[in-house]
Amino acid sequence: MIEYRVGNDLDLDAVLELYRDSTLGERRPIHDRELFAAMIAQANLIIAAWDGDRLVGISRSVTDFAAVTYLADLAVSESHQRQGIGVELMRRTQEASGPKAQIILLAAPKAVEYYPRVGFTQHPSAWVLKPGETVG
Numbered sequence: 001m002i003e004y005r006v007g008n009d010l011d012l013d014a015v016l017e018l019y020r021d022s023t024l025g026e027r028r029p030i031h032d033r034e035l036f037a038a039m040i041a042q043a044n045l046i047i048a049a050w051d052g053d054r055l056v057g058i059s060r061s062v063t064d065f066a067a068v069t070y071l072a073d074l075a076v077s078e079s080h081q082r083q084g085i086g087v088e089l090m091r092r093t094q095e096a097s098g099p100k101a102q103i104i105l106l107a108a109p110k111a112v113e114y115y116p117r118v119g120f121t122q123h124p125s126a127w128v129l130k131p132g133e134t135v136g
């Protein structure tokens with residue numbers, strides 16, 4: 001039985017373990033605890049999936065709860081993948097965002113086949129300004 005809970009009150013080490021377990025940790029700054037703590041504290045929509053007292057999934061977003069939700073991270077522990085947890089986390093993220101909000105994300109290489117499969121449309125014009133790059 002998986003339980004889903006909304007909120008940022010998560011133990012940093014449990015979150016880091018989940019990012020490692022899911023493999024998303026390969027692409028996130030899991031060795032920078034301070035930055036990671038801010039990622040958890042400052043995101044304004046986090047939905048966590050729990051199997052008993054074990055954190056097994058997370059959807060971490062920045063949203064205005066009106067027009068747009070940026071889904072920054074979606075991760076499910078390897079032991080719990082392909083059981084519908086990722087879809088359920090996104091369904092709840094969409095529901096919490098409000099009926100007029102669109103969900104926007106950048107897929108990690110391992111998940112490029114996943115998002116079209118679960119209903120997302122590829123956007124031909126996504127743009128990124130990386131840290132250290134300047135505008136203008």
Ligand SMILES: CC(C)(COP(=O)(O)OP(=O)(O)OC[C@H]1O[C@@H](n2cnc3c(N)ncnc32)[C@H](O)[C@@H]1OP(=O)(O)O)[C@@H](O)C(=O)NCCC(=O)NCCS
Pocket residue numbers: 022023024073074075076077080081082083084085086087088106107108109110111112113114117118
């Ligand atoms: C990608 C991820 C979040 C998917 O979560 P999940 O709970 O395993 O996926 P679901 O069970 O909701 O899968 C729904 C469907 O997509 C399929 N699917 C799951 N992962 C997939 C993948 N990487 N590529 C293609 N299809 C995938 C499932 O088989 C399932 O299909 P079915 O309904 O026909 O059985 C999870 O596998 C993960 O954490 N991966 C590593 C980290 C990562 O890449 N995260 C994405 C960051 S953008």
